[in-house]
Amino acid sequence: MAVSYKVCIDCADPHRLAAFWAEALGYVVEDHSAFIQRLLDDGVPVQDAVTELDGRFAWRHAAAVRDPDHPVHPERGTGLGGRVLFQVVPKPKQGKNRVHLDLHHGPENVEKEVARLCELGATRIGEGQEGGSRWVVLADPEGNEFCVA
Numbered sequence: 485m486a487v488s489y490k491v492c493i494d495c496a497d498p499h500r501l502a503a504f505w506a507e508a509l510g511y512v513v514e515d516h517s518a519f520i521q522r523l524l525d526d527g528v529p530v531q532d533a534v535t536e537l538d539g540r541f542a543w544r545h546a547a548a549v550r551d552p553d554h555p556v557h558p559e560r561g562t563g564l565g566g567r568v569l570f571q572v573v574p575k576p577k578q579g580k581n582r583v584h585l586d587l588h589h590g591p592e593n594v595e596k597e598v599a600r601l602c603e604l605g606a607t608r609i610g611e612g613q614e615g616g617s618r619w620v621v622l623a624d625p626e627g628n629e630f631c632v633a
Contacts, residue, residue, distance in 0.1 A: 493628060495628075504605055509587070548568060550566065568585075585630045586630070
């Protein structure tokens with residue numbers, strides 16, 4: 485049986501990264517406001533874990549993006565398909581990522597996509613080539629590396 489999973493990325497500002505990656509992947513930022521409101525209405529003590537963002541409740545230390553073409557959990561607002569979670573950690577990023585995302589746009593679209601992502605806040609940090617394949621290495625707004633191929 486296949487295992488359900490999400491990719492988790494440690495960060496300082498989960499909402500900023502969620503907004504960036506939603507644009508980068510063509511995903512949507514998950515909306516947990518109805519679930520949070522239900523918890524508050526039920527008296528569950530989550531006030532310290534909640535913030536208000538764009539007029540809606542959101543988790544203070546986490547945000548996620550999801551594939552808009554997959555179903556969503558009806559109560560929690562979490563995606564049931566491809567998902568990336570951004571979570572606050574106390575220490576800043578140090579060194580190279582051991583895991584990274586590769587965004588495949590095809591060789592004819594690499595430079596156009598790199599330019600778009602840089603306009604969104606990415607930084608171009610290198611490129612590579614091997615066996616006829618070429619990719620550009622970028623860093624997201626917090627320095628997490630990813631590739632466009």
